[in-house]
């Protein structure tokens with residue numbers, strides 16, 4: 001029997017705020033355990049939460065950017081459960097009145113565009129972290145408790161592990177463009193749980209789903225979904241039933257393993273958080289936040305193809321990161337061929353960045369300097385080969401290409417005698433071009449400059465070449 005896969009993803013994203021969701025504690029990653037806590041996030045008796053306005057703004061911004069219906073009225077609820085890393089015994093979350101409902105995330109897969117529908121994006125606080133010592137004993141770090149988290153829930157609208165992967169890449173890109181989160185998976189700023197079921201092709205009713213937790217990379221999300229789809233297919237094919245359960249991804253053995261079954265699942269007993277008033281937002285507020293949304297990667301991708309005539313592949317790389325896209329645009333706007341800019345970025349630029357492990361913003365090569373470098377190649381001042389060495393030096397020192405060329409003596413031929421020699425020999429062996437020039441074709445002079453530069457392996461001073469050639473031609 002042929003089956004089809006149905007996947008829904010829940011993504012937890014830590015918002016880029018300086019303080020926690022309901023108190024003033026720092027959100028900085030990597031501090032000593034339990035140094036960023038206070039009576040509010042520890043849930044001590046008699047304390048009251050105070051809402052983080054910035055977290056609300058970032059969640060509204062995300063909702064508007066992904067086309068959600070952002071509510072004028074939302075409230076917070078208590079989600080009750082006992083867990084050792086949740087000192088209050090409840091988590092403040094949103095239940096029946098979330099901030100954002102609906103919306104979609106655009107993906108491209110095998111050239112086809114598709115929008116993955118969202119159920120909701122709501123705001124909640126994070127729990128802490130248990131630390132298990134290898135030598136025995138466990139501790140709890142509550143620095144993370146109370147951090148503002150956005151939960152982005154997709155509809156069961158994803159039809160393959162590849163689509164799930166594309167969805168996560170697109171979502172992360174969008175969130176980073178918006179600047180709402182750093183989306184750093186290693187630091188837990190972005191976490192993903194996946195729901196997957198299969199059903200015989202053509203059947204409308206959903207099959208029994210399993211949930212996969214503990215996914216620490218997009219590649220593992222894809223791998224675990226591929227494994228789980230096969231496992232379920234094998235089970236159903238063998239006449240077994242799928243049990244609704246939570247499974248973990250075992251990245252060492254590349255398989256999912258059962259964690260707990262539905263019988264143990266929690267009944268959260270939600271009720272409205274009595275210590276927080278509902279959030280009422282007006283359309284003026286939405287307009288203001290909407291004004292802060294940048295051009296999103298998907299739209300920028302299409303514009304790059306239309307405006308700069310980039311290939312789909314090039315446009316994909318150029319828009320993969322907002323800073324990179326800005327750098328590409330700034331460079332291209334300085335009168336150089338955008339395709340050449342894209343090639344430089346995809347080649348030497350990203351290679352040096354990956355080797356040096358620096359952010360695009362911290363790169364010392366500024367866009368006017370890359371534009372100058374490309375112009376210097378176009379003018380024949382330096383060869384493409386020399387330009388690579390010049391770029392490597394620019395990347396390290398931040399010097400302008402002209403400075404590097406001068407300091408390294410890359411323009412070696414500057415004395416008139418040797419350039420005259422090159423001109424003589426080029427003119428001698430290209431008598432046809434000389435004849436063209438004599439018969440009035442003035443553009444032949446430009447062609448000759450190119451030939452002379454080539455003959456000197458790009459090392460002749462182009463200004464002198466032009467001057468001396470002009471003198472020579474006027475005497476013909």
Ligand SMILES: [Zn+2]
Nearest residue numbers: 023025038041
């Ligand atoms: Zn606190």
